[in-house]
Amino acid sequence: METKQFTMQSIKDKWTKRPLIISGPCSAESEEQVIQTAVQLAETGVVDIFRAGIWKPRTRPGTFEGVGIRGLPWLQKARKISGLPVTVEVASAKQVEDALQFEVDVLWIGARSAVNPLSVQDIANALKGTDVPVLIKNPLNPDIELWMGAVERIVKAGVENIGLVHRGFSTFGNTEYRNAPMWHMAIEMKRRNPHLMMICDPSHICGRRDILQELSQKAIDLDFDGLMIESHIDPDKALSDAKQQITPQQLKKLIDSIKWRHESTTENSFNLALEKLREQINQIDDELMQLLSQRMKIADKIGEYKSDNNITILQPGRWNEILEKAGIKGKLLGLSEEFIMKYFDAVHIESINHQNKVMNS
Ligand code: PEP
Ligand code: MN
Numbered sequence: 001m002e003t004k005q006f007t008m009q010s011i012k013d014k015w016t017k018r019p020l021i022i023s024g025p026c027s028a029e030s031e032e033q034v035i036q037t038a039v040q041l042a043e044t045g046v047v048d049i050f051r052a053g054i055w056k057p058r059t060r061p062g063t064f065e066g067v068g069i070r071g072l073p074w075l076q077k078a079r080k081i082s083g084l085p086v087t088v089e090v091a092s093a094k095q096v097e098d099a100l101q102f103e104v105d106v107l108w109i110g111a112r113s114a115v116n117p118l119s120v121q122d123i124a125n126a127l128k129g130t131d132v133p134v135l136i137k138n139p140l141n142p143d144i145e146l147w148m149g150a151v152e153r154i155v156k157a158g159v160e161n162i163g164l165v166h167r168g169f170s171t172f173g174n175t176e177y178r179n180a181p182m183w184h185m186a187i188e189m190k191r192r193n194p195h196l197m198m199i200c201d202p203s204h205i206c207g208r209r210d211i212l213q214e215l216s217q218k219a220i221d222l223d224f225d226g227l228m229i230e231s232h233i234d235p236d237k238a239l240s241d242a243k244q245q246i247t248p249q250q251l252k253k254l255i256d257s258i259k260w261r262h263e264s265t266t267e268n269s270f271n272l273a274l275e276k277l278r279e280q281i282n283q284i285d286d287e288l289m290q291l292l293s294q295r296m297k298i299a300d301k302i303g304e305y306k307s308d309n310n311i312t313i314l315q316p317g318r319w320n321e322i323l324e325k326a327g328i329k330g331k332l333l334g335l336s337e338e339f340i341m342k343y344f345d346a347v348h349i350e351s352i353n354h355q356n357k358v359m360n361s
Pocket of ligand 1: 137
């Protein structure tokens with residue numbers, strides 16, 4: 001079967017019914033594993049692009065670092081046999097050149113490269129004059145400017161087909177996720193780049209199989225354009241990321257279980273109801289802003305008193321008292337503790353800034 005030329009936009013246009021699905025093993029391990037996985041994925045009928053890592057930028061040395069360039073002919077063969085376009089991760093100019101020589105259809109820049117402008121620039125230099133689509137994962141740390149910078153470097157190299165991949169962010173300590181999703185970062189990146197496709201990588205966010213479905217549904221509910229999910233013919237024996245991989249058959253089940261959403265509808269009654277509710281929200285937001293402004297005016301007054309009496313702005317006792325009361329009240333009102341803490345923190349900082357201005361002017 002011949003693989004057709006395509007662009008990110010053409011894929012996006014093609015899949016009006018459901019988003020783009022990229023799947024395949026974390027790492028190419030052997031020719032047999034690569035080909036079998038690709039064939040089984042193609043048989044599911046739900047996969048658009050086959051992925052496999054051959055150069056693996058692992059956090060610690062001594063773990064499986066990929067088969068390297070000898071994996072490229074395996075991918076080329078898998079592409080021919082399965083009919084699926086293929087994508088690999090590239091981390092240097094040399095890797096871009098090697099991948100393109102072996103007909104790789106789409107390249108992706110991993111989180112460990114996106115974090116380093118020198119690596120991204122090296123990759124960008126090798127991309128000049130090519131028309132290969134490039135997916136750019138978010139950098140390891142939640143720095144949106146770094147992610148934007150990586151996109152700008154690839155755009156400047158003349159690449160027109162660019163997609164973004166949200167794979168979560170490194171955090172300190174154990175959490176529910178391997179990489180914290182911090183959805184607001186992806187949402188802001190989508191807002192800044194409405195013309196770019198945004199794909200979610202639930203595998204690297206979750207780090208484990210049991211919550212992949214739930215996370216994938218969340219991404220679709222947030223209007224993501226696709227999912228990249230790792231799959232392996234024998235996940236438990238995978239040489240990298242074994243805990244998060246699923247079989248091609250499990251992938252099909254997962255994809256079939258997702259409720260696909262649309263960003264909008266022409267259904268009149270729905271649009272009217274939505275409009276009314278949004279009007280109420282706008283009204284409440286307006287009132288909240290008025291109230292916050294009043295609150296800050298009171299903070300200014302307190303600042304004047306504190307200034308006259310040489311009192312510090314911050315009084316930890318008072319701040320603890322506010323947080324404690326807010327936590328209890330918030331719970332009764334159905335607001336999460338996380339939200340209450342973030343909200344009060346923001347209000348408190350704004351108050352401090354106001355008082356700082358009054359006391360030092
Ligand atoms: C991967 O996709 O296998 C990978 C290494 O991803 P990330 O760059 O998101 O860690
Ligand atoms: Mn992986």
